[in-house]
Amino acid sequence: MFSRISRRTTFAAWRRPRAMLWAAAGVAVLGFLIALEITARRYGLPGPVTNQVQEVIFPPKSGFLLYAGMALTMVVLTWRQRFIAAGAAIGIDIAFFLVRWAVGARVTDGHPFGNGALWVILGCAVVAVTRRTGRERALLLKGVGLGLLLVAGRKTGDTWLLITSKTRPAVLDPYVAAADHALGNPSWLVGRIVAATGPIGTHVLDYVYIQLAVAAVVVALYQLRGVAVERRFPGHHLVRTFLVIGLLGPAIYMIFPVVGPIFAYGADGGHWAVADLWPNTPPPVDSPHPIPFDEITPRNCMPSLHTAWATAIFIHSRKGPRILRGAGTFWLIATLGATLGFGYHYGVDLVAGVVFAFTVEAALRSLDRGWDRSGTQLVAHGTAVFAALLLSYRYLPVEMGRHPWVFGPLLILAMASVVHRYVRTTRLWEPKAAPALRPEPQAELV
Numbered sequence: 001m002f003s004r005i006s007r008r009t010t011f012a013a014w015r016r017p018r019a020m021l022w023a024a025a026g027v028a029v030l031g032f033l034i035a036l037e038i039t040a041r042r043y044g045l046p047g048p049v050t051n052q053v054q055e056v057i058f059p060p061k062s063g064f065l066l067y068a069g070m071a072l073t074m075v076v077l078t079w080r081q082r083f084i085a086a087g088a089a090i091g092i093d094i095a096f097f098l099v100r101w102a103v104g105a106r107v108t109d110g111h112p113f114g115n116g117a118l119w120v121i122l123g124c125a126v127v128a129v130t131r132r133t134g135r136e137r138a139l140l141l142k143g144v145g146l147g148l149l150l151v152a153g154r155k156t157g158d159t160w161l162l163i164t165s166k167t168r169p170a171v172l173d174p175y176v177a178a179a180d181h182a183l184g185n186p187s188w189l190v191g192r193i194v195a196a197t198g199p200i201g202t203h204v205l206d207y208v209y210i211q212l213a214v215a216a217v218v219v220a221l222y223q224l225r226g227v228a229v230e231r232r233f234p235g236h237h238l239v240r241t242f243l244v245i246g247l248l249g250p251a252i253y254m255i256f257p258v259v260g261p262i263f264a265y266g267a268d269g270g271h272w273a274v275a276d277l278w279p280n281t282p283p284p285v286d287s288p289h290p291i292p293f294d295e296i297t298p299r300n301c302m303p304s305l306h307t308a309w310a311t312a313i314f315i316h317s318r319k320g321p322r323i324l325r326g327a328g329t330f331w332l333i334a335t336l337g338a339t340l341g342f343g344y345h346y347g348v349d350l351v352a353g354v355v356f357a358f359t360v361e362a363a364l365r366s367l368d369r370g371w372d373r374s375g376t377q378l379v380a381h382g383t384a385v386f387a388a389l390l391l392s393y394r395y396l397p398v399e400m401g402r403h404p405w406v407f408g409p410l411l412i413l414a415m416a417s418v419v420h421r422y423v424r425t426t427r428l429w430e431p432k433a434a435p436a437l438r439p440e441p442q443a444e445l446v
Contacts (some may be wrong), residue, residue, distance in 0.1 A: 002435040012427025029415045033152065036159045043166055048155035055118055056445035059100075059107045063114025065154055068217040070117040072239065073147035076139050085120050092116030121147045139231060146239055149433045153246045160217035160250035161298035168257035169298050170221055171265035172394065174288035175300065176276065176346050179393045181285050182408040186347035187261045191279025194341030205338040208331060208431030210302065212309055215331050216242050219317050222324060236368040238316040241361050248360065249305040256390055264291070272297075278343050298306060302390070304345045307353030308360070310335035315361055348393055351415050355386045358422045369429060382418045389414065 012373035017366055037047030046054070051061075060066055070089060072083045093116035101106065121144055180187070208215075216238055223237045263269040266278035272293050277283055293299075310332045317328025339345040359382030366375030389411070392400065400407040 020082045029149075033156065035405070036163075038160050039163055043162065043266040044219045048152060048159050051155045051158070052152060055115065056122075057109040057115070057138075059112055060114035060118070061110045062154065063117070063202070064115040064152060064211060064214050065112035066114035066121075068214050069082065069147035069150045070120050071147075071221060072150060073121050074145045075146075075221065077124075077229045078228060081253055088123070089116035089120045092119050102187060135231065139227075139233075142233060143227075149243055150217070150239065151190070152280065153243055157246055157250065160253070164250065164253045164257060164278045164299040165295050165297055168254065170290040170294055171257045171259050171264065171293045171299055172288075172290055172302075173258050173260070174283075174291060176258050176393055177261065177265065177283045178285050178288050178347055178397035178401040179348050179407075180344035180346040181282070182404045182411060183347040183351075184404065184408070186350075187343060187345065188279045188282050190313060190337060190340035191343055193262075193339065195279065205334055205341060208334040209306065209338040209342070210280075211315075212331070212335065213242075214308060215327070216309065216313050219313055219320070219328065221326065223316065224319050236365055238312060241312045241316070241357075242366055244310060244363055245308045245357060249303065249308065249356070250300075252303060252356075252390075253299050258301035258303040258346075258349070259293055259299055260295045261346060262300045263293070265296050267345055269293075269297075286396060288377060288397055300400060301349050302393070303352035303356045303386075304349040305353065306335055306339050306340055307345070308357035311354050311357035312351070312361060315357070328385050348411065351411050352386065352389050352393075354415055355382060355389065355418050358382055358418050359386060361424075363421055365429070374425050375430065378421055381421055384405070384412050385418050385435075387404050 033047075033049055037049045042048035046421065055061070055066070063226055067089070070085070074085055077085060093113045096115050097112055099105075101114070124140060125144045128137050128144060132140055150266055163355045168343070194205065220242075223234065225234055258264075261278045263274070265274055267273075267276055271293075274283065274291060314328045314332040317324050319327075335348060339350065340347065359379060362375065362378045366372075366379060369375070392407075396407075
């Protein structure tokens, strides 16, 4: 009888909307990863699941990212457990290093560390299943899932980029390059500035560009600092925005394939480039048309997801201490400089990336607090502006390039309208502190 009651209670718990939502999300993510794995193997390359499994033994592509994922997992642990987990990760990495050194295995691609962090994350999953029950098990599994999702997001992104290069033989760079005249061809300008800074400026921007996920983890750790004490995650945090941007963005790559100025108009494009113009000579505004390109270069420009991610870091760092706000501002500015200065993006890509980031952030915040009229209007506004940007880049690029004093301000105003409405709406969502009660004046004897 008691077993039947227990089963009935468990079934009732799983019927709760939140539990069903988590289950549906887990199934969707698993199905998505399997689909990407199958697609990658059709092109003769390993998919995200295979790449992740290989890093249990082989040198990881990014050891920093694995340790960042472990840090996210450890937000649910006590300080004593964190020291044990960190020590175990470092010890395992030292053991891997000694074994590779003993057998003469040289690390030519990736990092010689990071396996230990992945082992610790997987170990936490085993502990959650075998040694925890109830809410403690769910909390530890959420921590493990958070760390693994960060790492899996990187692997998934790599596979998406492969798919874009294989399935989109023609790119739309001439359209974007023509539209970019409305903003004064910022990639060409910033590219010359970065080249003038020499190796120091190049190395700083390159590090900022590559370690964007690590910067996101720093902000996320601040937001999740109370999880170990409160034994629950906050309703909304940066990692959610980061992952959703990475999930939705590549779908736009498939709709609007663009390789970037350094490939379409620079030496890195080889014989596929229209001409060797970047960063010295902006391309002319003429009749744009799709151009064929190789099956290697990712079509990952529209929108600029690096800009979207850096914008999300900036947004979420606003409620932190001064040093975190300063770091978020620096990372946004440096990321914008890197995306333009290295020739990876056009200026209009960045405008679309900012609108994309604010729209995703607005949707996730609305989902967390419950949809209402203000949230729906905010998301609809961002979506409409983003769609209008893509349509104008595709069908009005010549007009935009020939009338920069009209379309340049319009692009900035469209982006600013989304930012302004987000700030104005979310301020109304913030809980207002109750005014301090003043003591009533008391009559005094004279």
